Amino acid sequence: MTASTHPSLSKTWDGGLRRHLQTLLKPRRIVPTNDSGARPLLGVITIMCFFAALAGESVLLINRAVDEWTAGLSSAVTIQLRPVAGNTDPSLDQQMEQILTRVRTMPGVIQVRPLTRRATEKLLEPWLGAGNLLDELPIPRMIDVTIDTAHPPDMAALARDLGKISPGATLNDHSKWNDQILIFANFLSGLAVGILTLTIAATAIIVIFATRAGLTARHDTVELLHLIGAHDSFIAREFEIQFLMMGLRAGALAIIAAVMTLLLLQFLILQFINVETYFLPAPDLHFSDLIFLLAIPLGAALVASLTTRFTVLRVIGRIL
Amino acid sequence: MDAEILRDVSFHLEPGSFHFLTGSSGAGKTSLLRLMYMAQRPSRGWITMFGHDLVHLPRAQLPEIRRRVGVVFQDFRLINRLTTFENVALPLVIAGAKPEDYSEDVVELLTWVGLGARLEAKPPSLSGGEQQRVAIARAVVAKPDLLLADEPTGNVDPKIGQRLIRLFVELNKLGASVVIATHDDHLVREISAPILSLENGTLIKRPSPTGENRVA
Numbered sequence: 001m002t003a004s005t006h007p008s009l010s011k012t013w014d015g016g017l018r019r020h021l022q023t024l025l026k027p028r029r030i031v032p033t034n035d036s037g038a039r040p041l042l043g044v045i046t047i048m049c050f051f052a053a054l055a056g057e058s059v060l061l062i063n064r065a066v067d068e069w070t071a072g073l074s075s076a077v078t079i080q081l082r083p084v085a086g087n088t089d090p091s092l093d094q095q096m097e098q099i100l101t102r103v104r105t106m107p108g109v110i111q112v113r114p115l116t117r118r119a120t121e122k123l124l125e126p127w128l129g130a131g132n133l134l135d136e137l138p139i140p141r142m143i144d145v146t147i148d149t150a151h152p153p154d155m156a157a158l159a160r161d162l163g164k165i166s167p168g169a170t171l172n173d174h175s176k177w178n179d180q181i182l183i184f185a186n187f188l189s190g191l192a193v194g195i196l197t198l199t200i201a202a203t204a205i206i207v208i209f210a211t212r213a214g215l216t217a218r219h220d221t222v223e224l225l226h227l228i229g230a231h232d233s234f235i236a237r238e239f240e241i242q243f244l245m246m247g248l249r250a251g252a253l254a255i256i257a258a259v260m261t262l263l264l265l266q267f268l269i270l271q272f273i274n275v276e277t278y279f280l281p282a283p284d285l286h287f288s289d290l291i292f293l294l295a296i297p298l299g300a301a302l303v304a305s306l307t308t309r310f311t312v313l314r315v316i317g318r319i320l
Numbered sequence: 321m322d323a324e325i326l327r328d329v330s331f332h333l334e335p336g337s338f339h340f341l342t343g344s345s346g347a348g349k350t351s352l353l354r355l356m357y358m359a360q361r362p363s364r365g366w367i368t369m370f371g372h373d374l375v376h377l378p379r380a381q382l383p384e385i386r387r388r389v390g391v392v393f394q395d396f397r398l399i400n401r402l403t404t405f406e407n408v409a410l411p412l413v414i415a416g417a418k419p420e421d422y423s424e425d426v427v428e429l430l431t432w433v434g435l436g437a438r439l440e441a442k443p444p445s446l447s448g449g450e451q452q453r454v455a456i457a458r459a460v461v462a463k464p465d466l467l468l469a470d471e472p473t474g475n476v477d478p479k480i481g482q483r484l485i486r487l488f489v490e491l492n493k494l495g496a497s498v499v500i501a502t503h504d505d506h507l508v509r510e511i512s513a514p515i516l517s518l519e520n521g522t523l524i525k526r527p528s529p530t531g532e533n534r535v536a
Contacts, residue, residue, distance in 0.1 A: 030399060030410070224397045227357055228458075229387035230414045231380075320360060320379065 030225070031218050031238040041210050042250055048203040049254030049300045055196040056292050057262065059189050061283060066185040073174040073181075075110075077145040077155075079103065083138040084168040095166040096141050102161050103145055108153030111146040140168075203300065204307045211239055211311040222316060236312040240305045247304035251297025258293060259285070324363070325351045329523040331516060333499070335465070338492045340508050341501040343518030349501040350394065352518065353468050356499070357391045358382055370465065387415055390464035390496075392472045396455040398443040404430060404454050405439045411462040422461075429457050433487070434480065449476040456484055460491050467491055469500045473507060485511060 081096055103112050120139050147153055155173055162169040215222060225235050265283040325348045343349050354360055355367060358374060367374040372385055398407050405426055412422040430436055433453040443451055452475045459467060467488060473481035485507060492498045512528040
């Protein structure tokens with residue numbers, strides 16, 4: 001059959017039929033899922049994507065903050081030299097010099113910085129106020145030591161040596177704080193990953209129900225497609241593409257909502273919290289955040305389409 | 321256990337044959353057609369088609385056999401959200417044909433069945449007769465080796481009915497086997513083809529009413 005052999009078609013072919021055909025050939029989905037339920041479903045998946053975005057962002061923020069905290073703590077060691085009654089020979093200044101000499105010669109030490117009395121007083125100002133410190137008050141001497149975290153010095157040996165030099169000398173390598181922060185941060189990260197996983201699982205379950213409802217509602221169409229020679233994969237693709245598009249749309253809406261939420265949080269922190277003393281993770285957007293957020297629609301589309309495909313193939317596999 | 325609708329049904333269709341399937345309502349015409357277009361498998365017995373044992377054929381291989389069978393369903397089974405053009409093109413789309421390869425054929429076929437002006441119309445806006453013509457066009461568009469039609473002229477006026485039957489006859493001349501289930505005695509007499517008559521679930525083969533076979 002060709003256009004040239006049929007008179008009626010030949011007449012109309014040049015008279016706009018070509019244009020008409022182009023309209024006809026626009027791709028159209030053969031099997032709609034559930035027209036009336038599509039919008040609420042989009043809303044639910046968007047909310048799920050939003051939760052997933054916030055959970056994932058939390059993991060990124062926590063990891064970033066922990067990196068900052070632990071990087072500072074693990075490379076810093078503080079030596080404190082307290083005046084001890086009766087320990088006056090040699091003098092505190094001489095004991096300080098001996099400690100500095102010992103620390104400077106240790107392998108793995110990058111920098112040694114003794115704090116001046118003024119600098120130490122400044123550290124106490126938040127508790128005692130400025131200028132309230134009596135000159136006679138014995139203030140511990142402090143030494144900030146920066147160590148090479150890749151090749152750290154032998155802390156146990158240093159602590160032993162300090163004890164020999166002065167009974168008032170102590171070593172604080174912050175490992176206690178470091179460990180606690182890591183435990184807490186890992187717990188928070190695990191919680192966020194758990195929420196993210198549950199959100200993905202909930203989305204998949206919702207999609208399974210929606211797909212099953214769509215299959216039930218379109219049972220006649222599915223049967224017809226089978227009877228005129230459609231493979232299961234063709235029918236599955238019909239559903240899959242719709243859920244893929246829905247996942248992309250929901251993910252895109254969720255990104256917008258998540259970015260707005262993070263910006264709002266950032267604004268509130270800047271407005272109402274003293275930035276200088278603020279030490280919690282700041283919800284500012286980094287490049288890695290943008291990458292993660294852009295992955296949300298792709299992930300949602302992937303979860304929705306794969307779940308749909310699996311569900312459709314499983315259900316229609318029982319039909320002849 | 322479900323009651324048996326068909327029993328003692330045994331027949332062979334030669335390639336390129338033309339048969340009417342007759343019988344009173346409830347005799348099992350639609351059930352027999354359903355077995356032939358593989359909507360279900362028989363509870364017992366066997367069916368072979370195009371050299372394949374349909375009773376034991378793996379499910380994954382059914383689509384390839386089904387593509388060689390065109391079916392005009394009694395209830396048309398058109399997809400309401402698709403246009404006339406899209407409904408007719410559906411078997412070709414499923415078979416993986418490209419739009420540029422089939423679009424002209426589909427338009428020509430629809431023009432031939434008198435629906436050239438309704439290419440973009442959707443089934444709900446078509447009359448019963450028009451829907452039936454769309455269903456017939458869909459059944460023949462892929463040039464099947466076997467055409468099964470369940471009351472294909474039930475809703476159209478006699479003139480259009482004759483034209484549609486001519487379409488079946490033309491397809492038969494091209495080599496397709498045709499089985500038309502019908503109540504229409506006038507049609508059976510006019511076309512004069514052998515009859516497969518179902519009576520109480522059993523099949524009786526009869527020659528054409530005129531004693532001659534005008535189509536095969």
